[in-house]
Amino acid sequence: MAQAFDVVVIGSGPAGYIGAIRAAQLGLRTACVEEWANPAGEPALGGTCLNVGCIPSKALLESSEQYEHTLTGLAGHGIAVSGVTVDIGKMIARKEAIVSKMTKGIETLFRKNKITWLKGHGRFVGRGAGGWQVEVSGGAAEVVEAKAVVVATGSKARHLPGVPVDQKVVCDNVGALAFTEVPARLGVIGAGVIGLELGSVWRRLGSKVVVLEALPGFLAAADESVAKEAWRIFTKEQGLDIRLGVTIGKVEVTKKGVVVAYQQDGKDERLECDRLIVSVGRIPNTDGLGADAVGLKVDARGFIEVDDQCRTNLANVFAIGDVVRGPMLAHKGEEEGVMVAELIAGQKAHVNLETIPWVIYTSPEIAWVGRTEQQLKADDVPYRVGQFPFSINGRALGHGDTHGFVKMLAHSHTDEILGVHIINTHASELIAEAVVAMEFRAASEDIARIVHAHPSLSEVTHEAALAVSKRALNM
Ligand SMILES: Cc1cc2nc3c(=O)[nH]c(=O)nc-3n(C[C@H](O)[C@H](O)[C@H](O)COP(=O)(O)OP(=O)(O)OC[C@H]3O[C@@H](n4cnc5c(N)ncnc54)[C@H](O)[C@@H]3O)c2cc1C
Numbered sequence: 001m002a003q004a005f006d007v008v009v010i011g012s013g014p015a016g017y018i019g020a021i022r023a024a025q026l027g028l029r030t031a032c033v034e035e036w037a038n039p040a041g042e043p044a045l046g047g048t049c050l051n052v053g054c055i056p057s058k059a060l061l062e063s064s065e066q067y068e069h070t071l072t073g074l075a076g077h078g079i080a081v082s083g084v085t086v087d088i089g090k091m092i093a094r095k096e097a098i099v100s101k102m103t104k105g106i107e108t109l110f111r112k113n114k115i116t117w118l119k120g121h122g123r124f125v126g127r128g129a130g131g132w133q134v135e136v137s138g139g140a141a142e143v144v145e146a147k148a149v150v151v152a153t154g155s156k157a158r159h160l161p162g163v164p165v166d167q168k169v170v171c172d173n174v175g176a177l178a179f180t181e182v183p184a185r186l187g188v189i190g191a192g193v194i195g196l197e198l199g200s201v202w203r204r205l206g207s208k209v210v211v212l213e214a215l216p217g218f219l220a221a222a223d224e225s226v227a228k229e230a231w232r233i234f235t236k237e238q239g240l241d242i243r244l245g246v247t248i249g250k251v252e253v254t255k256k257g258v259v260v261a262y263q264q265d266g267k268d269e270r271l272e273c274d275r276l277i278v279s280v281g282r283i284p285n286t287d288g289l290g291a292d293a294v295g296l297k298v299d300a301r302g303f304i305e306v307d308d309q310c311r312t313n314l315a316n317v318f319a320i321g322d323v324v325r326g327p328m329l330a331h332k333g334e335e336e337g338v339m340v341a342e343l344i345a346g347q348k349a350h351v352n353l354e355t356i357p358w359v360i361y362t363s364p365e366i367a368w369v370g371r372t373e374q375q376l377k378a379d380d381v382p383y384r385v386g387q388f389p390f391s392i393n394g395r396a397l398g399h400g401d402t403h404g405f406v407k408m409l410a411h412s413h414t415d416e417i418l419g420v421h422i423i424n425t426h427a428s429e430l431i432a433e434a435v436v437a438m439e440f441r442a443a444s445e446d447i448a449r450i451v452h453a454h455p456s457l458s459e460v461t462h463e464a465a466l467a468v469s470k471r472a473l474n475m
Pocket of ligand 1: 011012013014015016017033034035036045046047048049052053054055057120121122123152153154155156173194285288289320321322323328329330331332333361
């Protein structure tokens with residue numbers, strides 16, 4: 001007889017594994033289907049995020065940051081160092097150890113919560129008396145039955161037509177996180193979050209990096225003043241060569257590396273590099289899911305169609321994370337996982353997509369929540385702006401990193417905070433205060449009247465809130 005579960009989750013990325021844990025916490029008999037194998041060929045949980053995304057990229061960003069800081073950031077503190085070298089093998093091994101610790105951690109959490117890990121590829125095959133039937137193929141194929149199914153199959157890198165990715169010379173995120181040496185000349189196609197983060201890692205380690213971007217503007221999703229400041233820092237201070245408004249032509253792998261033909265301002269150009277990273281977005285994983293077999297609706301771009309509560313067109317089938325609309329961010333998927341588990345258990349639950357924080361882990365980091373100034377203008381929303389720089393904050397001066405500012409946007413009439421935009425080395429941590437404030441629909445005056453520790457970077461958020469009503473104290 002087929003194994004029967006209350007919930008079968010397909011995919012164990014951050015959306016799926018968190019959804020599975022929450023379902024198990026609520027007393028539901030839960031299984032999670034996962035087909036991922038790590039480079040050693042062993043089955044692994046954690047999806048893109050833990051294996052080839054958030055976690056390994058942040059490990060390498062940190063290592064490369066420490067290397068660059070040792071080379072250039074210590075002299076100002078009166079610390080002289082010489083003979084600094086970098087061992088890429090060790091750096092990559094450290095990253096892999098972190099990945100392994102994290103993915104094994106999920107195995108432990110699955111055991112603790114009595115979640116069955118079904119190893120292999122999951123696909124819908126039909127509906128029986130016990131609910132939805134999901135075939136798991138991998139070892140011995142089996143069909144399991146579930147009262148509810150949560151599709152959390154995530155996404156994969158989009159590749160360019162005619163540009164085969166071999167993960168050695170032409171790479172997507174998978175290969176780019178595993179280089180065994182620093183490429184002297186690195187090309188990156190795409191100046192989005194992933195392209196900028198991976199480009200930063202290898203630039204800091206010594207690559208001459210050229211980023212080719214199709215769009216005419218830089219970081220179009222960010223607030224314009226943040227994008228402008230980031231552009232200045234990345235290009236002028238850090239020497240990242242970003243070329244905008246390009247049309248990629250032929251990409252040719254040669255004996256020496258790669259040659260990318262492209263057009264910019266109507267002129268034919270060529271970029272020769274040793275390695276090329278293609279980071280032109282991600283596409284949802286719905287291939288081989290058996291959507292047709294059960295009539296699961298998938299849109300023209302391959303995303304599973306869902307409502308605000310991640311319900312698909314099929315009864316008791318939910319879809320969450322990168323495989324559905326909304327920002328492709330791990331924490332967005334995690335919260336959707338919690339929400340659908342609670343809904344399946346008969347509780348009330350929701351996720352507020354308006355208060356999802358966005359972070360780009362460059363140096364300085366860029367983080368925001370809510371709407372940008374250009375969106376407020378386009379939507380004709382009356383607003384006031386408060387902006388305060390880190391350059392006159394005592395803690396930032398102590399750190400020796402005074403880049404950036406906090407910019408707060410609040411409604412002109414109600415003072416409700418509509419957006420907060422931060423560019424600073426610690427922006428990923430600082431944004432949390434803004435997220436909480438916006439979830440509670442706080443006004444800028446609320447932040448302005450809250451005590452912030454001194455000296456701390458959070459004082460800049462405090463001052464930005466005060467600046468909304470033109471009463472910043474330290475400027
Ligand atoms: C380089 C990089 C850096 C990133 N950094 C960040 C960051 O700092 N912060 C952030 O929030 N986001 C980041 N992201 C995005 C983040 O990784 C994704 O948003 C997140 O992983 C999506 O989670 P998910 O659970 O929806 O899908 P995934 O993590 O993609 O997991 C889906 C899982 O489903 C499995 N699967 C798919 N189909 C099947 C099937 N039919 N049967 C069985 N298993 C299946 C896959 O093997 C995979 O393990 C980054 C992404 C990349 C590539």
